[in-house]
Amino acid sequence: MTELAARLRTGYGAGPRHLIVVTAAIVLAGWVALRLAGEATAGRMLLWFLGAVIAHDLVLFPVYATADRMLRAVxxxxxxxxxxxxxxxxxxxxxxxxxxxxxxxxxxxxxxxxxxxxxxxxxxxxxxxxxxxxxxxxxxxxxxxxxxxxxxxxxxxxxxxxxx
Incomplete structure (x- = not known):
């Protein structure tokens, strides 16, 4: 079991408890979002959420990470x-x-x-x-x-x- 935990820590970057807590938080946030959005707008809200994730992770994060590296160099x-x-x-x-x-x-x-x-x-x-x-x-x-x-x-x- 410790070898599996060590491999998880190497690949994931944190221990199994962290993975469980993060997964539970995401599931809870999704459940709350579905309850608040109602059935009619859940698809549209999910589309906006995925768009925001893609816009942040693929566009904004590389931009501000590069800007921060340049700032550190200066x-x-x-x-x-x-x-x-x-x-x-x-x-x-x-x-x-x-x-x-x-x-x-x-x-x-x-x-x-x-x-x-x-x-x-x-x-x-x-x-x-x-x-x-x-x-x-x-x-x-x-x-x-x-x-x-x-x-x-x-x-x-x-x-x-x-x-x-």
Whole structure:
């Protein structure tokens, strides 16, 4: 039995309990989705789910994995650095990208007439607001990084003066 578990861990990447829990969670989520969707729309919902999985796994994941590798190559942490710059770049990029995905029709002005008829408002401000919000996210992250780096330097400098 341990040889089978070792082969599973090598091939799957985790133990058998993990596989059982993940499978049970997927089955439970599918059951809940079918209960919530009802019989009439279950097929359409499954089609959207499969489309989202394919779009993410085959398109979006390779794109943002490649972008993250390029970011890692550009932002190489120094050996002396106490505060990692990488995550202070990743967080606003992720937030900005998610906001773009959610508000893409408004930002790209898709369905302008439908939006105007439904809300009585124009889609022009979406792009400017998204850009301003993205800039604010990057500014907030930069300020957080600067404060953390400054606090890290202050903690390091008394130790160096004690050694001298």
């Amino acid at each position: 932002v190489r942490p120094g050996t002396d650095r106490r505060v990692a710059l990488l995550n202070h770049v990743r967080v606003p990029v992720l937030a900005s990208a998610l906001l773009f995905l959610v508000f893409a029709p408004g930002i790209l002005r898709l369905g302008e007439s439908t939006h105007l008829a439904a809300t009585g408002q124009d889609q022009r401000p979406y792009l400017a607001r998204w850009l301003l919000l993205s800039a604010a996210l990057f500014l907030l992250s930069a300020l957080t990084y600067a404060i953390r780096a400054l606090a890290g330097r202050r903690q390091v400098s008394p130790k160096r003066s004690e050694r001298a």
